[in-house]
Amino acid sequence: MMALAGIPLGLNFRFLDPSAHACAGPLGKLHRAEFSDLLAVQAMASEIDVATFDFENVPADSARSLASARTFHPCVNALEDCQDRLLEKRLLRSLAIPVAEFQPVSSRTGLLDAVEKIGLPAVLKIRRLGYDGKGQVLLNQHEDLEPAWQALGQSDLILEAFVPFTAECSLIAVRNEPGEVRFWPLTKNAHGNGVLLLSRPGVLGADLQAQAEDTVGKLLAHWDYVGVLAVEFFILQGRLLVNEMAPRVHNSGHWTLDASVTSQFENHLRAICGIPLGDTTMTDHALMFNWISEMPEMRHLLLEQGLHWHDYGKNPRPGRKLGHATLVARNESDLMRGAARIAQGLGGRWPELLARLDGRS
């Protein structure tokens, strides 16, 4: 999606990916190599002007190698902070940004100590490489500790207080080299089994938007950040608590392709290439559906007017995100009527998930 946004700007792309089937491959030149292959990284660096990444598990050594050879955004510090839940939480606390209680855990007794301090319920998480709810266990009672330790104890861990949130949301921001910052409207998100399934932008109030912009503004300034940054929040009694951060374009911002003057992909490229930032105003009411494990029947769903289809051209695999679709409408009632038709047609959990995005809380 980033390459599709960049081609009209006259940009040419090189991709580093271990898979011969990398879905971006056909849109530029694919350097097929492991992300940790420093020789391949340097070979690619010799062919480009600017480097970036669209997933945060790029090895820091590869990032540093690229950054030493070429303009590289966002900075390696941001990448490293966001790769480790403990560094992430410590940074947030140092910037006086509200975050759930947390404790590092590196031993069985350390886990007991942490539970002592934080109380239950709490969530035990691996510090690195977790995603989509993987690598974490909810601890409700003391009997849950030993199985959780058995499951995760081989990794560095963090224990976080469970947040009884009323809703989840995310803010996407972009900052350029001169320090200009733009925000898209907060997006309310609904997950199923830890996987983002539905997003609806622009439905949360000005107070939450201001809280979120204040938080994300502090992070952008701290890192002297260039590019798109996404921060996920819990909403708890009208206050925001940071859940996690992603130093990249984000799943919950894909709706910007179809309902914002400028998409997160285009503005990320504009920021890192020194092109003026584009307008982040929403153009329409919007609701985004994510397609996981399999693509639903496009020809049926596109009977719904205002639905935009995004097939990533990936091979189906259980749990893999294969695409998304964004419904746009001129007003809220048309949007929610159309979304209800789609959710009913899809069946399963969709109508219940959609109901979660109906309110403003």
Added chain:
Amino acid sequence: MMALAGIPLGLNFRFLDPSAHACAGPLGKLHRAEFSDLLAVQAMASEIDVATFDFENVPADSARSLASARTFHPCVNALEDCQDRLLEKRLLRSLAIPVAEFQPVSSRTGLLDAVEKIGLPAVLKIRRLGYDGKGQVLLNQHEDLEPAWQALGQSDLILEAFVPFTAECSLIAVRNEPGEVRFWPLTKNAHGNGVLLLSRPGVLGADLQAQAEDTVGKLLAHWDYVGVLAVEFFILQGRLLVNEMAPRVHNSGHWTLDASVTSQFENHLRAICGIPLGDTTMTDHALMFNWISEMPEMRHLLLEQGLHWHDYGKNPRPGRKLGHATLVARNESDLMRGAARIAQGLGGRWPELLARLDGRS
């Protein structure tokens, strides 16, 4: 642009083009061959499900060859009618669609006879392969006839009455196999030396829109057309006269990428692939600038908020269209203020051209 619109729909592309630098090439597989190369056409046909074209000078034999092997839209009849100004005009007259007086010309005396019937001023045009005002001469007085004949007499010709139009506009429509038709709003156009330089959609009234939709609807039904059709009109005292037709996505419809729920490119693909048509509603006020011969400085122009950039990645050549940019805004005054800043920055003829698109006539 069609491939960029089709990739998110999960479509894969093959391109037939004589140039190794065809700008679509990197977005699919390029079959490099002359358009008249029937062996290459058949080789490509064996790899695809559906065939179409995006410029109308595809040889009819190649089109028929493709159509005999694969689903091919729009139909070869529409292609052939639009390739020849005489067939085009005769078809329009047979459908009772208003068109300027015309006469075929195939000899010097035939030219005299035609001028006798039509009067002066009139325009002598080659019947086939003309574009951007090339292959036509304005005849104001009898002294102009001989030089015009010298210049064009080796081709089949048509003489058309000169239309003292007040403005030019175009209608883009899409029709699918079941016969469903959608129209985008009429686009008012400004040319310089026969080349389209500025387009502004949605600024002409409901009466002209209805006239245009009636005309284009007749053509679509006549051909049992599938895909996007563009018809260019002269506006003369509140009435529309057809100037010419293009059986394809059209220059004057590129603004639909940035200011319509569904672009002409996506809807053309939806129509020819049997995917439900998308909404053609305008999402914003819009004005499109075409970049001819050279690309202006993107980094400066994109300081204008709401400007969308489209660099086709083509090698510059005098008179060649290399890209376009569409300015979008939430209201008319913001649009025209922004457009004025851009036109003044570009200088030359731009401010005068822009003034032509300011009114509603």
